Amino acid sequence: MKEASPGYRPVTVFVAGIAVIALVALVTVAVVQNKPLPKSTRYRYGIVLDAGSSHTALYVYKWPAEKDNNTGRVTQTESCPGISSYASNPQGAGDSLRECMLKAAKWVPSSRHGETPLYLGATAGMRLLNVLSAVEGALHSYPFSFRGARILSGPEEGSFGWGQATTGALDLGGASTQISFVSAHFNGSQSPGNLMTFRLYGNDYDLYTHSFLCYGKDQALRQTLARQTQSGQSSVSDPCFHPGYIRVREYSDLYNTPCLADLAPRTPPTNFTLLGTGNFQGCQELIKSIFNFTQCRYSRCSFNGVYQPQLQGSFEAFSAYNYVLDFLNLTDTSVSLEDVKARLREYCATPWSLLQKQHPTTKRKYLAEYCFGGTYILTLLTEGFNFTADTYKDITVVRQIKGSDAGWTLGYMLNLTNMIPAEAQDTPPLPYAGYVSVMVVTAVVLALILLFLAYRLQRTHCSKPHKIV
Ligand SMILES: Nc1nc2c(ncn2[C@@H]2O[C@H](COP(=O)(O)OP(=O)(O)OP(=O)(O)O)[C@@H](O)[C@H]2O)c(=O)[nH]1
Numbered sequence: 001m002k003e004a005s006p007g008y009r010p011v012t013v014f015v016a017g018i019a020v021i022a023l024v025a026l027v028t029v030a031v032v033q034n035k036p037l038p039k040s041t042r043y044r045y046g047i048v049l050d051a052g053s054s055h056t057a058l059y060v061y062k063w064p065a066e067k068d069n070n071t072g073r074v075t076q077t078e079s080c081p082g083i084s085s086y087a088s089n090p091q092g093a094g095d096s097l098r099e100c101m102l103k104a105a106k107w108v109p110s111s112r113h114g115e116t117p118l119y120l121g122a123t124a125g126m127r128l129l130n131v132l133s134a135v136e137g138a139l140h141s142y143p144f145s146f147r148g149a150r151i152l153s154g155p156e157e158g159s160f161g162w163g164q165a166t167t168g169a170l171d172l173g174g175a176s177t178q179i180s181f182v183s184a185h186f187n188g189s190q191s192p193g194n195l196m197t198f199r200l201y202g203n204d205y206d207l208y209t210h211s212f213l214c215y216g217k218d219q220a221l222r223q224t225l226a227r228q229t230q231s232g233q234s235s236v237s238d239p240c241f242h243p244g245y246i247r248v249r250e251y252s253d254l255y256n257t258p259c260l261a262d263l264a265p266r267t268p269p270t271n272f273t274l275l276g277t278g279n280f281q282g283c284q285e286l287i288k289s290i291f292n293f294t295q296c297r298y299s300r301c302s303f304n305g306v307y308q309p310q311l312q313g314s315f316e317a318f319s320a321y322n323y324v325l326d327f328l329n330l331t332d333t334s335v336s337l338e339d340v341k342a343r344l345r346e347y348c349a350t351p352w353s354l355l356q357k358q359h360p361t362t363k364r365k366y367l368a369e370y371c372f373g374g375t376y377i378l379t380l381l382t383e384g385f386n387f388t389a390d391t392y393k394d395i396t397v398v399r400q401i402k403g404s405d406a407g408w409t410l411g412y413m414l415n416l417t418n419m420i421p422a423e424a425q426d427t428p429p430l431p432y433a434g435y436v437s438v439m440v441v442t443a444v445v446l447a448l449i450l451l452f453l454a455y456r457l458q459r460t461h462c463s464k465p466h467k468i469v
Pocket residue numbers: 051052053054055123124125126172173174175176177216217218319320323324327366
């Protein structure tokens with residue numbers, strides 16, 4: 001009689017084999033698949049040129065390639081020449097951006113050039129189509145994926161500058177100014193032209209937005225000068241400039257803007273002399289004269305008959321709000337409206353000669369215009385947009401929103417590349433190390449279960465009485 005050897009049954013061997021193959025396969029997949037991208041392709045880039053009325057700014061955005069919804073962060077900015085000054089020489093406008101574009105080509109890795117979108121957005125203050133088409137031609141010659149140059153509409157300029165759902169945006173440019181905020185009192189029924197609807201992260205927003213062309217800081221200043229030179233005066237005493245400030249200006253230069261169309265005196269002298277008197281109150285009265293507060297066919301208006309719902313929530317103010325209030329040391333959140341007035345009263349009255357000594361390195365043009373700029377901001381916010389001493393506290397002056405330079409460029413690019421997530425984001429993907437760990441643990445558990453099954457099968461097999469041959 002021969003006792004049967006405890007040999008393994010084919011089924012046991014099969015199950016154990018599967019267990020080993022499963023383990024090897026899972027670990028291999030975990031290690032080989034889903035590896036982080038090589039360094040050179042780990043990020044995507046996007047370039048936006050903001051062709052404003054007073055300057056052109058270049059923004060290079062960068063974001064992780066795996067997370068297209070992880071809105072880009074600006075990595076580099078560059079101030080380029082303003083193309084609006086090339087109206088009589090459109091070719092020159094294209095050439096003027098060359099240096100800036102070469103810098104962008106250095107910042108973006110060359111392997112990414114071809115797929116990097118390049119946009120040029122001109123703001124409403126710059127309706128110079130001939131310049132725009134010349135620039136368009138020039139931008140095609142760079143290695144990026146040029147997606148066109150166009151003029152933003154007022155609502156686009158306002159709404160793309162709006163970044164956070166709960167915070168309104170105040171943008172003061174050279175030619176135009178924008179106000180945008182979410183208001184529970186606004187659904188567009190009164191004034192559909194001011195409504196922009198957004199679906200962001202699963203929520204719908206009705207955004208009120210308006211862009212006032214000719215009410216940017218530079219054009220508003222021109223409007224005040226026009227108010228004082230309409231009869232062709234040869235000398236003007238201007239309360240918005242410091243005592244002792246004297247400057248000779250040309251009529252043709254002042255009135256050379258669509259904002260003052262038809263306002264120019266018929267037969268003006270060539271020049272007028274601007275003499276500063278440095279009087280805050282007089283300056284505020286002068287500024288008020290460029291707003292129309294009388295007509296409003298809606299339940300409420302800001303100015304010039306433009307509908308504006310009741311202000312709501314907090315606001316972030318940027319561009320010239322930031323340049324001017326920062327210089328005047330008025331950006332601290334503890335600063336009240338009364339503090340602003342007191343500072344301006346004292347600042348505007350400061351003699352020009354003293355100011356120049358106090359700020360020897362500040363650009364003269366900027367230095368001369370902070371009294372006007374500050375007074376204009378105060379008047380625009382309180383008389384124009386109806387901020388009160390109480391709601392003024394809701395305004396924060398910022399240079400950046402969420403780590404990016406404040407402005408419309410990021411929102412514009414994200415919108416055009418379809419990267420603004422309409423729905424709430426899924427939970428973020430596991431990092432590579434986490435992914436490998438989960439896969440290995442799953443594989444080991446699976447293999448253990450299979451081995452255990454194989455063991456049980458073997459045991460059952462051994463405990464059965466063997467047939468004796
Ligand atoms: N003091 C100061 N003023 C600045 C500076 N940069 C720009 N400005 C002025 O601030 C105002 C607004 O500037 P921007 O926001 O660049 O205006 P913009 O985008 O060219 O103009 P829009 O087309 O109307 O948007 C203009 O009057 C500029 O001359 C700065 O660094 N310091």
